[in-house]
Amino acid sequence: MENRVIERDFGDLAVNMGPQHPSTHGVFRLKLYLQGERINKVESFLGYLHRGVEKLSEKLDYDQLPPVLERDDYLSPTSNSLGFCNAVEKICDIKVSRKASYIRVLVAELQRISSHLVALGTYGLDLGGALGGGASLFLYCFREREKILDIMEDLTGTRFHTNMNQIGGVRYDVTTESINKIKKLSKDLRPVLQDFANMVSKDEIFMKRTKDIGIISKALAEESGGSGPIARGSGINFDVRKNKPYECYSEFNFDIPLGVKGDAYDRTIVRMEENIQSLNIVDQITDGIPPGDLNSRKPLKSSKLTKPPKGSSYFSIESPRGELGFFIVSDGTSIPYRMKIRAPSFSNLSIVDKLLPGTFIADSVVILGSLDPVFGDVDR
């Protein structure tokens, strides 16, 4: 009997991914148009966590804003308030004491490690089978992250929305007892982070899943506004900490790890090496925090008293996800006339539209995870 196969072209199959999908790392929706296993076209939908922070900031005083902004990029809350405080200090021309600056950097760098650990842990879940069940990497990373959160709790009383930064300085002092704890943490963490880096960079399955997947060319990374590990993974030597040093970063010794190819593997390796570099900075800080005031301003009787002069200014810092900037327009009152948050995740994620077409559907999860978006930051 003749075996006949009739092939008919039904066009593309549209598959929805998200907004409730564990590997979109939050609330993000992708509409994938598939031809077999290949992705032909992508439509992305965001705004599921649009909380209108920019509108809210037009109602609140400058001094009330740092805690609100910390809820933005919730994996590294201090970098939000750090960027904002620096932007306001730039307009108002407030100098921060070296001690306060050291403490700010200390907290920011510890949170950079904890943020990258979450990125790696959830990436392990995304890759599923890799690294012995996927969940084990997640559990390892969160185990180490808890130790950092303990330090945060010790320093500020909260686990990760630290509320450490305020305009003009910091809120809490660092005691010698805490310094000793951080020194011990750094000593414990270094071999573990090295272990993770080895585990990732030498694992056969991990390499097979991530090498040559989601290659971002230098031009694409730049033109779409990519920064942080996404840009550095593609070999762009851009780090705000080095290019436009803020706080006291120019006093420390650290390297900027760079990728070569710009694939998902390179981006992960860059994150892992950044962890080690952050630990180097933490070590240099704990070696000696200079004496000084916590806040260079006198305590204010009301938050209405901070009134920057008329004008606009842009200040950016290096958050774990890239260049986080604050564009503030001041009309001379105690409330920002307009505040734009230059969110690194927003620009980084916009690469997805260009990156996914032509890849396999199984790789879409790998690519999305390697961009490490945080949706509080994307949607604001």
Place this chain on the structure above:
Amino acid sequence: MGDVNKSLKDIGSFMKLPGANLFITSTEQLFNWAKKSSLWPLSFGLACCAIEMMATFSSRYDLDRLGMITRASPRQADLMIVAGTVTVKMAERIKTLYDQMAGPKYVIAAGSCAISGDHYRHIYSVVPGVDWVIPVDVYVPGCPPTPEAFIDGILELQKIIAVGKTSPTFNASTIENQKNLLSEVNTKPIKKSENVIESKFIDKDELLSFILQVKKEGFNYLKFITATDFDNNLVLTYLLGNNEQNKEVEFNIKVGEDLKVDSLSQIYVGADWQEREVFDLFGITFNGHQNLKRIMMPDDWIGHPLRKEYRMDTHYYPYRPTRKEYEKWKTEL
């Protein structure tokens, strides 16, 4: 909503057999024990609280010992932990997910945003508490709640299940009949500031030629595009960077009465989303943009939120009540 968690007693009286009521009442305890000991939550995170929820599920706190394993599909789950801010765009999806879950099902609202909207409650896009969308059994306060608080909330829910008493809170019924009303253009008179931006202004017609020239000089890195609503003009601000020479160029254009500007999406890839955001929040149209749709707000949204005259507390039925309704609900509490 009410018959989802129908107790076994009701079935006993429904069967009308001699002794059925007695038999089923005593098995109910057994079933309640089984229900509370294997709560399978939907792995579903919204914002910051989801990170603490993940921490609760992982190494140190280990929720597996309470019989909880996360499920990615709502069909297999019987507990929904709403961890994070609920927005009007997400509310519909949460409702769908809740409806897809098989009964008996329970909801924990974790964190102040899910309970009341917290400091975002008067923002146009935020639902002031998830109980305006789905019924909630247990509230876990905190911003974000610590893992200990999460565990406490789950133990509290287990207690409720063990005695067979669930009386979830649900607010949306009061505004159900106004379902078809969407957000209206909700504006207020406001005194706007004169232009205070001091950096370079270029002419609107020269934008494309200027950009092409700047790009030739190596300014490839598009940092952001944004707008500011001034007294008689919207001002667009562009910031471009040159990574190799470590330089920046910032310039502005005045958007005229017609609110139309040439699009950069053909020159910079990243301008695609940036311009969509400006279109969504300010209502500036970009000529030549291929896909100029709303990006942050739902498609049927009316008005442009970041304009100065736009009221921050605009309502959006059925999930977001007006300020008046919200205050009334608060006093009735």
